Structures are given as structure tokens and as C-alpha cells.
Amino acid sequence: MGELVKVTKVSGTAVAIRGNDIDTDRIIPARYLKEVTFARMGSYPFFDERFDAEGKQKPHPLNDVKYKGASILFVNKNFGCGSSREHAPQALYRFGIQAIVGESFAAIFAGNCTIMGVPAVTVSHEQVELMMKTVEQNPQTRFTVDIENKKITFGETQIATDLPETYRSALTSGSWDSTAMLRANLDQVKKTASRLPYMNRFAG
Amino acid sequence: MAERTLYDKIWQSHTVGILSTGQTQLFIGLHLIHEITTAPAFDMLRENGMDVAFPERTFATVDHIVPTDIRQRPFLDSEAEELTKALEKNVQQFGVEFFGLDSPNQGIVHVIGPQLGLTQPGMTLACGDSHTSTHGAFGTLAFGIGTSQVRDVLATQTLAMDKLKVRQIKVNGSLGTGVYAKDVILSIIRRLGVSGGKGFAYEYGGSVIDRMNMEERMTVCNMSIEGGALVGYVNPDATTFEFLRGRPYVPKGEAFERAANYWKSIASDADAKYDDVVNMEGKDIEPTVTWGINPGQAVGISEKLPRPDEYGDPDGAKKAYEHMGWQPGSPILGTPINVAFIGSCTNSRMTDLRAAAKIAKGRKVKAGIRALVVPGSAEVKKLAEQEGLHNIFKEAGFEWREAGCSMCLAMNPDKLNGREICASSSNRNFIGRQGSPGGRTLLMSPAMVAAAAMNGKVVDVREYQ
Numbered sequence: 001m002g003e004l005v006k007v008t009k010v011s012g013t014a015v016a017i018r019g020n021d022i023d024t025d026r027i028i029p030a031r032y033l034k035e036v037t038f039a040r041m042g043s044y045p046f047f048d049e050r051f052d053a054e055g056k057q058k059p060h061p062l063n064d065v066k067y068k069g070a071s072i073l074f075v076n077k078n079f080g081c082g083s084s085r086e087h088a089p090q091a092l093y094r095f096g097i098q099a100i101v102g103e104s105f106a107a108i109f110a111g112n113c114t115i116m117g118v119p120a121v122t123v124s125h126e127q128v129e130l131m132m133k134t135v136e137q138n139p140q141t142r143f144t145v146d147i148e149n150k151k152i153t154f155g156e157t158q159i160a161t162d163l164p165e166t167y168r169s170a171l172t173s174g175s176w177d178s179t180a181m182l183r184a185n186l187d188q189v190k191k192t193a194s195r196l197p198y199m200n201r202f203a204g
Numbered sequence: 205m206a207e208r209t210l211y212d213k214i215w216q217s218h219t220v221g222i223l224s225t226g227q228t229q230l231f232i233g234l235h236l237i238h239e240i241t242t243a244p245a246f247d248m249l250r251e252n253g254m255d256v257a258f259p260e261r262t263f264a265t266v267d268h269i270v271p272t273d274i275r276q277r278p279f280l281d282s283e284a285e286e287l288t289k290a291l292e293k294n295v296q297q298f299g300v301e302f303f304g305l306d307s308p309n310q311g312i313v314h315v316i317g318p319q320l321g322l323t324q325p326g327m328t329l330a331c332g333d334s335h336t337s338t339h340g341a342f343g344t345l346a347f348g349i350g351t352s353q354v355r356d357v358l359a360t361q362t363l364a365m366d367k368l369k370v371r372q373i374k375v376n377g378s379l380g381t382g383v384y385a386k387d388v389i390l391s392i393i394r395r396l397g398v399s400g401g402k403g404f405a406y407e408y409g410g411s412v413i414d415r416m417n418m419e420e421r422m423t424v425c426n427m428s429i430e431g432g433a434l435v436g437y438v439n440p441d442a443t444t445f446e447f448l449r450g451r452p453y454v455p456k457g458e459a460f461e462r463a464a465n466y467w468k469s470i471a472s473d474a475d476a477k478y479d480d481v482v483n484m485e486g487k488d489i490e491p492t493v494t495w496g497i498n499p500g501q502a503v504g505i506s507e508k509l510p511r512p513d514e515y516g517d518p519d520g521a522k523k524a525y526e527h528m529g530w531q532p533g534s535p536i537l538g539t540p541i542n543v544a545f546i547g548s549c550t551n552s553r554m555t556d557l558r559a560a561a562k563i564a565k566g567r568k569v570k571a572g573i574r575a576l577v578v579p580g581s582a583e584v585k586k587l588a589e590q591e592g593l594h595n596i597f598k599e600a601g602f603e604w605r606e607a608g609c610s611m612c613l614a615m616n617p618d619k620l621n622g623r624e625i626c627a628s629s630s631n632r633n634f635i636g637r638q639g640s641p642g643g644r645t646l647l648m649s650p651a652m653v654a655a656a657a658m659n660g661k662v663v664d665v666r667e668y669q
Contacts, residue, residue, distance in 0.1 A: 019519065019523060020517050021398055023498065023635075025634040025637050026634065030639075033240050034269060034281075036286055036287055036290050037244055038244055038351075048635075077399065081398060081432065083334050084333055084349060084350050085240075086351040087351075089350075106399070106402070107432070108348055108350060108429075108434065115350065169224070170225040173225065178352075178364045179252070179356050179359050181223060181364070182360040182362050182364060183254070183257075183360050185229060185362075189220050189231060189257070192220045195217070196231070198326065198463070198466075202460075202463040
């Protein structure tokens with residue numbers, strides 16, 4: 001929690017994982033939540049879709065050498081629904097994903113991404129389809145997700161993105177890692193707590 | 205001040221201030237923690253030399269990975285042992301009260317909070333688990349959070365949050381025999397969709413909800429997150445207060461009366477303004493079963509499975525049929541099962557076990573079906589045994605287990621194998637959820653699970669009342 005790290009822009013190649021309602025059990029199977037730290041999560045994203053029972057690779061965008069090194073992930077609607085496990089965005093981030101662009105995100109997943117400094121920005125169905133097709137046809141296409149100005153650029157194309165203003169502010173000001181910002185107000189926290197009747201067990 | 209919802213009132217009373225990002229810093233009245241999502245949060249505190257700001261408002265238990273059969277330490281699963289040890293070390297170092305494996309208060313975090321009276325109306329509550337919405341049954345704003353947010357609550361007892369809109373969902377009239385709280389929430393999710401609640405808190409009301417006991421309301425609120433709503437709640441009423449009276453962490457005597465008056469005052473005003481209102485009729489709700497790979501893919505027991513083009517998301521339906529292996533147009537009735545699971549934070553309380561035992565009594569689990577009942581807490585297990593429910597289940601051929609999350613998410617040894625099909629009282633039918641990548645889950649009420657176990661296939665529980 002030292003210096004503030006501002007997340008204003010993510011540039012790089014991309015990979016698309018298609019489908020609505022991709023849940024966090026698919027993103028990271030629960031058995032990997034038994035690890036005490038997040039350190040190895042980068043080995044596990046979409047594990048059961050990428051590997052069979054013998055550990056042999058199955059066809060999956062994250063196994064495809066064409067997309068190796070991608071730092072931007074394109075997804076469809078309600079990505080990250082289900083469990084609150086931060087292991088899901090941690091797995092994607094530690095695999096190399098630094099920004100996620102989709103039609104919509106589940107609430108807890110979007111919050112987890114933001115507090116990790118990973119922008120999860122939304123675009124329309126047509127726009128994400130365009131970018132998915134672009135990257136599938138030409139995996140070397142470089143995209144820039146501009147958080148500050150809420151847009152994505154690739155080649156000559158520019159697409160406006162949506163991102164809650166509070167999330168944009170947290171990312172671009174570097175206060176996405178929120179503990180220090182919250183802890184600075186501990187005196188006020190104590191005042192608020194003291195006004196809540198349950199905090200003193202409804203003493204008369 | 206009139207026209208306010210419970211959500212507005214609690215949000216306002218817990219607001220510490222507005223942050224530079226525009227988010228609200230919200231005080232969290234109760235923090236519940238468990239073994240799975242907390243270890244990195246405590247590590248982050250240690251790395252930064254921070255303490256737990258309000259250790260007396262933090263309570264811990266173990267539920268997700270605990271074996272429900274052999275409980276001796278060290279656990280056979282060394283990873284489970286290591287993670288449990290990490291929690292034991294952390295609660296000791298940071299001074300957090302802990303209901304461990306040997307505590308009579310151990311159990312699923314969303315069962316023990318209410319059972320102990322820790323969960324109270326008018327509070328904010330957070331837990332590193334998406335089913336934290338369960339506690340909304342008490343008129344509590346309860347948030348499922350990730351590990352970095354757990355760190356923030358530990359370090360500051362606050363969260364940086366954005367205010368939600370409020371959708372009132374009224375379930376009017378009454379439910380038919382054999383129709384349960386689980387069927388109500390599955391019907392709500394089916395109608396509004398698995399992402400329909402995004403940006404909303406769900407306030408459940410109407411005569412069906414008003415008549416529910418607290419355990420039934422918990423079942424409804426529990427699955428709010430499956431409908432995309434981070435928060436779900438029911439306004440507190442006499443049913444709420446009577447449930448809480450006398451519980452260990454609830455004030456007693458005159459303090460209880462003061463508490464009840466406060467709890468009454470935080471209910472939504474009669475003229476409260478909602479961002480959206482949805483009305484449903486209890487009589488339209490049948491015993492409901494999921495057929496797909498998310499909780500919104502559900503049908504009434506008398507219905508046939510939809511064609512993909514009749515379904516809101518045809519590609520999603522195709523993916524579901526591909527995994528489940530059914531044919532569109534076939535009935536859900538008669539679908540074979542291999543495993544029956546009664547348990548989870550959705551349906552593992554006394555109301556659930558009584559309903560299932562009523563069906564199981566004097567009947568036998570069909571040969572070849574693996575059936576287990578996992579009570580939600582050590583206390584639920586004890587109460588059920590006092591009523592003799594365990595004998596009904598055991599005589600019928602169910603295994604009677606110790607408390608934990610068990611086969612809901614299969615982080616302990618209770619798992620599906622291969623392509624097994626499980627009739628399950630849990631909350632998620634996601635691919636791989638119950639521990640086998642090829643496994644298949646049919647969500648339904650505990651009574652429906654019991655009836656399915658007796659028949660080896662999905663049946664209509666109304667024929668067994």
C-alpha cells in the first residue's frame with residue numbers, strides 16, 4: 001500500500017471468450033480455492049475447459065498460441081456471475097489479462113476487478129462482436145483501452161466504452177487499492193459506529 | 205422522514221462519508237469470515253502492519269472445506285488442513301472470535317449468523333461469500349464481497365461502495381401445498397433472469413413472503429445473487445422479532461424492546477418510492493426444477509423443456525443442452541438422478557429438514573441412489589436429532605452428516621463423479637459446480653430432492669404430501 005498506481009490505459013493484443021453468463025466456477029474451479037495464497041492462480045483460469053482429466057490440452061482460446069501474450073479479454077453478457085471468489089479475476093490477471101471488455105459484468109466480479117486495478121469496461125453487443133471478430137481474424141491486432149477517456153481504439157476504429165464514474169475515478173486516481181483511502185477516515189468511522197444503537201447493544 | 209426504503213435508511217445511517225472517487229464509505233456492522241476467502245486478506249494486513257479495526261464485530265467459522273464424515277485432524281486432505289490452520293492462526297493473532305470444528309456453534313456461515321442472533325435488522329453485514337444476501341431476510345443489508353474487500357473490512361470496518369437502486373418484488377396470494385420458498389425464488393430468477401438484478405437491491409414482499417417463517421425468507425434472500433442482485437431483503441416484522449428473541453447475541457429484557465422498536469423503524473415506509481416494482485402470484489408457482497447450467501434455466505414440474513429459440517438466450521440454451529444431454533421438448537418429470545443432496549446455505553435448516561423428512565418418512569431411497577443430508581450447522585444437527593429426523597433419514601437410506609457446505613460446491617470430499625446427475629437443494633447448477641467437470645445438477649426444494657431420492661427420478665412432490 002505504498003505509492004498510488006494509476007490505471008489509465010491498457011494496450012496490447014487481445015483474446016475473446018464467447019458466451020453469456022460465464023460463471024466464476026467455470027473461470028476457476030472451486031478446488032483451486034484451497035490454496036492459501038493467490039500466487040499460483042495464473043495457472044488455473046478456465047482449467048476444466050482447457051484441460052481434460054489427463055491434463056491434455058483441449059481447444060480453448062487461452063490455449064491457442066495465436067493469442068499468447070494477450071492482455072485484453074473480450075467477453076459477452078453477465079461475465080463473472082456466481083461466487084464472490086476473487087480467485088476468478090486473480091486467475092485471469094495472473095495469466096496476463098490486464099483489462100476486460102464485455103457487454104456486462106456481474107456486480108461482485110466487477111467490484112473485485114476494480115479493487116485489483118483491472119478495468120472491466122462495457123460496450124454494446126455489436127461492438128464486442130466487432131472486436132471479437134477482429135481479434136479472431138487478426139490476433140496481432142493491438143487494442144488500447146483508454147480508461148481516462150472511456151474509449152477503445154484499434155487501427156482506425158474508435159469505440160466509446162462505459163464504466164461507472166466511481167470505478168473510473170478509482171482506477172485513474174490510483175485509489176482502487178482502497179484500504180489506505182478508507183483507513184484515513186478511521187476517526188469518522190468510529191463516530192458513525194457510535195451513533196448506531198446496536199454498537200452498544202441497545203443500552204438505554 | 206417518509207417515502208424511504210429500508211435500503212435508503214440503512215445506507216444513510218451507515219454512511220461514513222463520500223470518498224474522493226465518489227463512492228460512499230459505508231460502515232459494516234458485522235463481518236463474518238470463513239476459511240476460503242480470507243487468508244490473503246490477513247496476509248495483506250500483516251504486510252502493511254495493520255490490525256483489525258473492530259475485532260469484536262468480526263466472527264469466524266469453518267464451513268466450505270470441512271469433511272462432513274471423518275472430522276479428525278489433521279484432515280486427510282492436506283490442503284484443507286493447511287487452509288484451516290491458516291484461519292486458526294489468523295483469528296488467534298488478530299483476536300477474532302472463532303467457532304471452530306469443535307464448537308457447538310460451528311456451521312455454514314449463513315446459518316450460524318442468524319442462529320446466534322448476530323445477524324440483526326438495520327445492520328450492514330459483509331462476508332467473503334456471494335450468498336451473504338441470505339442475511340437480508342432479517343432486514344439487514346448484507347453484501348457478498350471479494351478478498352480485497354475482506355481486507356478493507358478487516359482494516360477499517362468499512363467498504364467503498366456505490367448505492368444500488370431498489371426493486372420491490374411482491375409475491376401475492378398464497379402458495380399451494382408442496383410449493384416452497386425455493387420454488388418462489390427459482391420462479392423469480394426464471395422470470396427476471398440471472399442478470400436481471402444487476403444494479404438493484406431486491407426487496408421481497410407481498411402476502412406469500414409475509415407469511416413465511418425466517419428460514420423460508422432466508423432461502424429466498426439467499427439466491428438473490430443468482431438473479432444478479434447483490435443484496436436482497438425482507439422488511440423486519442413480528443416474525444423477525446420473535447425469531448431473534450432469546451438468541452445468544454440478541455439484547456435481553458428492556459434492551460430487547462428498544463431493539464425491536466429500532467428494528468420496526470428501519471422497515472420501508474408504506475409510501476416508499478421504488479425504482480421498479482414486480483408483482484407475481486403465489487398460485488402460479490409450481491414445484492420448480494432447473495434443467496440447465498444456470499439457476500434461471502428452470503421450469504415448473506408440469507412443463508416441458510424449452511426450445512432454444514423460445515428461450516431468451518438461444519446460445520445459452522444450446523450450451524446448456526450440450527452439457528446436460530437432454531432434448532428440448534422433453535418433460536422434466538421423470539428425469540433420472542444418481543445422487544440426492546439436501547443441504548447448503550440455501551436449504552439446510554430445520555424447516556428444510558422437516559419438509560424433506562416428511563416425504564422420506566416410511567419410504568426408502570431407491571436402490572443405487574447415493575443420498576445425503578448435511579445439516580447447516582452443529583446446532584441444526586442437534587435440534588434435528590432431538591426431533592428424531594436423523595432416524596427418519598437414516599431408515600430411509602440417507603447418510604446423516606456433520607455440518608458444512610459439502611456437495612454444494614464440493615470443496616470437501618463430497619463430490620459428484622463423472623456424468624452423475626444430482627437432485628440438489630443447493631443454489632448453483634453451474635458446470636462443474638458439484639466437483640465433477642461433467643457432473644449435472646438439478647436444483648429443487650429439499651422436499652423435491654427427497655421425493656426424487658425415493659423414486660430415482662424427478663417426480664412431483666405434491667403427489668407425496
